[in-house]
Amino acid sequence: xxxxxxxxxxxxxxxxxxxxxxxWIFLASEVMLFGGLFSAYVFLRLAAPEGDFDYWGAKLNVPxxxxxxxxxxxxxxxxxxxxxxxxxxxxxxYKIYLGITILCAIGFLCVKYFEYxxxxxxxxxxxxxxxxxxxxxxxGLHVLHIVGGLFVxxxxxxxxxxxxxxxxxxxxxxxxxxxxxxxxxxxxxWIFLFPILYLL
Amino acid sequence: xxxxxxxSIEHHIQTYIRVFIALGVLTIITVAVSYLDVSFIEAFFLAxxxxxxxxxxxxxxxxxxxxxxxAIIWILVATTVAFIILMFIPLISVTDSTGLY
Numbered sequence: 001x002x003x004x005x006x007x008x009x010x011x012x013x014x015x016x017x018x019x020x021x022x023x024w025i026f027l028a029s030e031v032m033l034f035g036g037l038f039s040a041y042v043f044l045r046l047a048a049p050e051g052d053f054d055y056w057g058a059k060l061n062v063p064x065x066x067x068x069x070x071x072x073x074x075x076x077x078x079x080x081x082x083x084x085x086x087x088x089x090x091x092x093x094y095k096i097y098l099g100i101t102i103l104c105a106i107g108f109l110c111v112k113y114f115e116y117x118x119x120x121x122x123x124x125x126x127x128x129x130x131x132x133x134x135x136x137x138x139x140g141l142h143v144l145h146i147v148g149g150l151f152v153x154x155x156x157x158x159x160x161x162x163x164x165x166x167x168x169x170x171x172x173x174x175x176x177x178x179x180x181x182x183x184x185x186x187x188x189x190w191i192f193l194f195p196i197l198y199l200l
Numbered sequence: 201x202x203x204x205x206x207x208s209i210e211h212h213i214q215t216y217i218r219v220f221i222a223l224g225v226l227t228i229i230t231v232a233v234s235y236l237d238v239s240f241i242e243a244f245f246l247a248x249x250x251x252x253x254x255x256x257x258x259x260x261x262x263x264x265x266x267x268x269x270x271a272i273i274w275i276l277v278a279t280t281v282a283f284i285i286l287m288f289i290p291l292i293s294v295t296d297s298t299g300l301y
Contacts, residue, residue: 014269014271015269015270015271016269016271016272020272021271021272024272024275024276025275028275028276028278028279031279031283032279032282032283032286035282035283035286035287036286038286038287039286039287039289039290040290042287042290043289043290043293046290046291046293046294047293062231062234066227066231069227070224070227073220073223073224073227074220076220076223076258076262077216077217077219077220077262079262080216080262081213081216084209084212084213084216087206087209088206088209088210180262180263181263184258184259184262184263185263187258187262188255188258188259191251191254191255191258192248192251192255194227194230194251195230195234195247195248195250195251196247199230199231199234199243199247200234200240200243200244200247
């Protein structure tokens with residue numbers, strides 16, 4: 001049993017456990033982090049010469065990005081299913097769903113790797129244009145979030161999870177739930193990045 | 201999420217599947233409408249409208265906001281207000297006359 005209070009049980013004053021409240025406050029700060037960059041995108045687009053963003057935007061690979069969108073959506077549903085499996089006391093299913101989530105995250109990163117290297121092979125870098133500058137900044141920050149989340153997902157899939165499940169199943173379910181909140185947020189950011197960068 | 205009985209979780213699982221299908225269909229629609237011959241402003245609002253519906257589904261069902269406590273809802277209301285202000289800051293550049301005189 002952990003000695004940190006209110007990480008599983010709810011605090012009487014907030015009606016929430018501290019883990020969940022903490023993650024939501026963190027996500028609020030993340031909204032502002034990405035919001036600042038979205039705002040920069042709007043500013044740069046308004047100031048760009050006519051047709052400049054269209055010209056450089058046309059160089060992006062829409063089928064690859066659509067595939068990646070599907071990957072992240074799939075990973076989101078398997079993430080929430082892994083949490084639901086824990087609540088139903090089905091640890092084997094939890095492992096399967098979380099494993100699929102991890103595979104989708106790795107798949108997303110692989111596609112992104114091919115997208116980036118494809119650009120570099122064609123001599124396109126962040127310094128090539130204003131559009132490419134904001135494209136690499138926004139998607140690079142998003143990729144960093146995927147990598148960070150992937151480490152946590154892998155940790156929750158290892159034998160540490162087996163141990164936690166045996167000792168304190170509610171604690172594991174709680175950790176999976178708050179990790180899921182972060183993961184869904186990363187999916188949410190991509191839902192807006194995809195049309196803004198690739199389709200407009 | 202507050203009530204976590206086995207029955208309610210099984211009910212939620214069905215909802216998750218439906219939301220997953222809706223998100224997939226909306227992604228296809230997002231790509232399809234990008235090929236429509238419309239102005240940039242129309243395309244922009246269409247894309248943002250569809251993305252907002254998708255985002256609401258993720259927030260509401262995957263992140264359980266529809267059954268979440270008031271404390272979290274208020275945090276998000278404050279964040280949304282700040283986010284909207286942030287989005288309008290670039291418009292200052294449109295009305296700013298600095299450099300013209």
